[in-house]
Amino acid sequence: MRIGILALQGAFAEHAAVLDRLGTEHFLIRQLRDIKLPFDSLILPGGESTTMGKLLRDLELFTPLAGMIREGLPVFGTCAGLILLAQEVEGGAPCFGTMGITARRNAYGRQLGSFYTEATFRGLGRVPMTFIRAPYIQAVSPGVEILAEVDGHIVAARQGSQLVTAFHPELTDDLPFTDTSCR
Ligand code: GLN
Numbered sequence: 374m375r376i377g378i379l380a381l382q383g384a385f386a387e388h389a390a391v392l393d394r395l396g397t398e399h400f401l402i403r404q405l406r407d408i409k410l411p412f413d414s415l416i417l418p419g420g421e422s423t424t425m426g427k428l429l430r431d432l433e434l435f436t437p438l439a440g441m442i443r444e445g446l447p448v449f450g451t452c453a454g455l456i457l458l459a460q461e462v463e464g465g466a467p468c469f470g471t472m473g474i475t476a477r478r479n480a481y482g483r484q485l486g487s488f489y490t491e492a493t494f495r496g497l498g499r500v501p502m503t504f505i506r507a508p509y510i511q512a513v514s515p516g517v518e519i520l521a522e523v524d525g526h527i528v529a530a531r532q533g534s535q536l537v538t539a540f541h542p543e544l545t546d547d548l549p550f551t552d553t554s555c556r
Pocket residue numbers: 418419420421422423451452453454456478479505506507508
């Protein structure tokens with residue numbers, strides 16, 4: 374298992390640290406030549422989705438990665454990564470647009486947008502959830518499985534090999550979750 378972590382901006386180092394703890398082989402994707410060798414799955418970290426979207430295009434990573442995701446490369450998007458995968462972004466343009474969800478950016482307000490809670494995650498029981506200026510999922514298409522909700526809003530979902538969380542599991546000491554999500 375070799376996992377690529379998009380490392381243009383944002384919380385990629387935290388994902389790398391978790392994969393180090395799990396002993397899972399991984400590498401950082403910073404430019405086109407980083408994705409020449411095959412890999413098994415992709416992590417899109419938190420950060421600023423608009424900045425990441427721009428850098429993806431500037432660095433010519435957008436088209437090859439979009440193709441791989443469409444062809445079924447397993448992908449895990451956290452926070453901004455969720456926004457990158459969303460087919461619709463409220464008040465903004467989609468990036469990869471491969472997942473049948475509508476993302477609402479900065480959904481909890483800009484100032485009070487960071488908080489910690491625990492909620493039930495389908496199949497895993499209660500998990501810690503750290504939200505940082507997070508989106509939530511406003512709507513899902515048929516075929517999208519809802520995995521977790523907080524205060525009536527969808528915060529985790531899966532569609533085929535695409536998994537997204539509005540929160541940052543890599544920021545909490547929660548290896549069972551991360552282990553499952555990266556498989
Ligand atoms: N607010 C950011 C965005 O809209 C996401 C924040 C995060 O990834 N922690 O892209």
